[in-house]
Amino acid sequence: MYKCNNCGAISIKWVGKCPECLSYNTMGEVAGERESSNVIKFKRKSPDISPVTIADSENLNPLNRIKTGIKEFDLSVGSGLVKGQSVLIGGEPGVGKSTLMLQIADRVAACGLKILYISTEESLVQIILRAKRLNLSSKTLFFQSLNEINEILYFIENGGYDFIIIDSIQRITVPGSESAYGSVNRLREIAHEITSACIKKNCGAFFVCHVNKEGGIAGPKTLEHIVDTVLYFDSGKRDSYRVLRCYKNRFGSTDEIGIYEMSENGLKGVKNPSAYFISERQTDSPGSVVTASLEGTRSMLVEVQALVVPSYMPVPKRVCLGIDGGRISIIAAVLEKKEGIKLSSKEIYVKIFGGISIQEPAIDLPVAVSIVSSYMEKPLPYGFVAFGEADLTGEVRGVKNSVVRIKEAVNMGFTDVLFPQSNLKDVKNVKSINGINLHPISKLKKIIEYLT
Ligand SMILES: Nc1ncnc2c1ncn2[C@@H]1O[C@H](COP(=O)(O)OP(=O)(O)OP(=O)(O)O)[C@@H](O)[C@H]1O
Ligand SMILES: [Mg+2]
Known part of the structure; x- marks a missing residue:
């Protein structure tokens, strides 16, 4: 058996080019793969809860929207965030993803929620300097600079955070993983682990993501499937304005866009785009x-x-x-x-x-x-x-x-x-x-x- 180091595709014979992700020289021999793929035996089991009708749904908690107060952002995600929501945000290098995330984190923390901003790319000093420049002041917004997945999972499971921001998902390291750094397979494993931990703790998550040459989210499409909301942050290149577009939203429409202007003190919503x-x-x-x-x-x-x-x-x-x-x-x-x-x-x-x-x-x-x-x-x-x-x-x-x-x-x-x-x-x-x-x-x- 041969397995692609990049995407995990399996081939019974060696091939120079992976038939799935089309990368060259990534097929490596794996022992015992055939034995491990035993036929799965399905066992029936009674679930704890019964299916409900719309009439029963009155007992369910309604969605409480968390308004960030940044009108442009609230519009883009469909009138505010929802507790436990997972959001993927992609954009060109330097467009202002980290700036936007810090500002959003501060506003959400100001609503009394506990937020952890983890940077996998910048040092703690850099993050604090930026936070000061942006005049952030919330007492429940915590910063951390680390990139090992186990440490991140520990914080999610034991920190009691309402939202966690990971800037960026591409730089997370997995000790002992066979998949190549930044590969499609690695990203899939990371995103799956983090979102599973977040769901267990009802902790919302923001994943900042790099984009590929075509401008799409770099990594597997699975990333976009497992989150509730996908946002892209675009710039008008030489202009100071930025557009936040929503491409997928499980909690609202994807019609709205937010327009921001980048200034020294961070991003400001443009209230009157026509003007x-x-x-x-x-x-x-x-x-x-x-x-x-x-x-x-x-x-x-x-x-x-x-x-x-x-x-x-x-x-x-x-x-x-x-x-x-x-x-x-x-x-x-x-x-x-x-x-x-x-x-x-x-x-x-x-x-x-x-x-x-x-x-x-x-x-x-x-x-x-x-x-x-x-x-x-x-x-x-x-x-x-x-x-x-x-x-x-x-x-x-x-x-x-x-x-x-x-x-x-x-x-x-x-x-x-x-x-x-x-x-x-x-x-x-x-x-x-x-x-x-x-x-x-x-x-x-x-x-x-x-x-x-
Ligand atoms: N000291 C500063 N004064 C004014 N504007 C600044 C300053 N530092 C950064 N900026 C603005 O912020 C932008 C970078 O923002 P930010 O780091 O949030 O982008 P990013 O999308 O996170 O980038 P990366 O992909 O490198 O992580 C710069 O392009 C610049 O316009
Ligand atoms: Mg950044």
């Missing part, structure tokens, strides 16, 4: 359009910019930042075929301002407006917001949550909204959006009428 993203906008430049995009259940105003220039290349360039390139090619093709705007000899550059990325279909109309605006060198008048999906026939189609989007535009002082005709029925009699001029359109060619 943040459109603050430096030049009002009447051709190619610039504000759109109301939807993030979770909230709407956020962002600026879309397009630049259309002549091309001297056989295949003109289409460069996009923060938006899918395929979407731009489709919009350009529709504008050319249906509206006669000659874009096949032009280079098109499209950018979503602020380094964020937008994938939702409602970005089509603002992108089309910005391309036509740059092509014609005519700006959309000041005070306009646009959103809507475009189809391949040049029609503008309705999008969801049009009222929420228009409300955000009203709140931010915009005076006019260009949106799909089919959404008019949703917004016609809504009082809270009075005072904004509605411009419903059903065809992309109408865009030209609005450019001045």
Whole structure:
């Protein structure tokens, strides 16, 4: 029998490349593996508790949410943490995972809970220095710097902690383990041991996790399966703002995002993301359009910019930042075929301002407006917001949550909204959006009428 040192896959003959994890030279001979894989004998046993119905469930304890007071974080995890919740948080190096975890730990400790922050990467002096810089003061927040799994398990089982934070799971060591350091197999063993210990003690756990080259959580998918909540902390690269997204949540929706700004005193929730993203906008430049995009259940105003220039290349360039390139090619093709705007000899550059990325279909109309605006060198008048999906026939189609989007535009002082005709029925009699001029359109060619 041969076993992969990396992922634990078994092969009856030696192979140079593991068929499971595709790593080379990781198969090693294991003795007695065949004997140990005896047929398991299943024995029936009566469980201690009987199954319950919804009517019986009144006796069960309701979920008591722990509000951290950091509104952005509470939103991302579905209106607060739950006692015993396990959370995996991944992010690029230096994005601010440790900073966020320390701040959250402090706020949860301030609710009277006992928290242990274990750093496997930094010394105690480093952690304390950072905690002081962040002005943390809770008396029930404890710090420790260690990385041996047995010591961590001891603290979970004997420390009486309500939450334990492990920063990061990749640096935990397992004495006597055959699996390679940081390997998929090792991580699986570690995560399983820690979560089992936490469940026994009803202790919540935060695992900080490194990410791989593709930006996903480094390690086995099992990691994401065994926790209640998976969060990713992203940055807009050169910007100081960070976005916390929820990808899995057993206690709430995964729709909400939290936006933070990194400052010397730590991360601060950005209360008004719209103001943040459109603050430096030049009002009447051709190619610039504000759109109301939807993030979770909230709407956020962002600026879309397009630049259309002549091309001297056989295949003109289409460069996009923060938006899918395929979407731009489709919009350009529709504008050319249906509206006669000659874009096949032009280079098109499209950018979503602020380094964020937008994938939702409602970005089509603002992108089309910005391309036509740059092509014609005519700006959309000041005070306009646009959103809507475009189809391949040049029609503008309705999008969801049009009222929420228009409300955000009203709140931010915009005076006019260009949106799909089919959404008019949703917004016609809504009082809270009075005072904004509605411009419903059903065809992309109408865009030209609005450019001045
Ligand atoms: N003294 C400081 N003053 C201001 N900002 C700082 C200071 N020290 C760190 N930062 C900010 O904090 C960020 C690092 O945060 P943090 O260590 O929490 O990230 P991380 O995601 O935990 O990184 P790693 O992957 O290395 O553990 C830096 O990129 C910087 O923006
Ligand atoms: Mg860190």
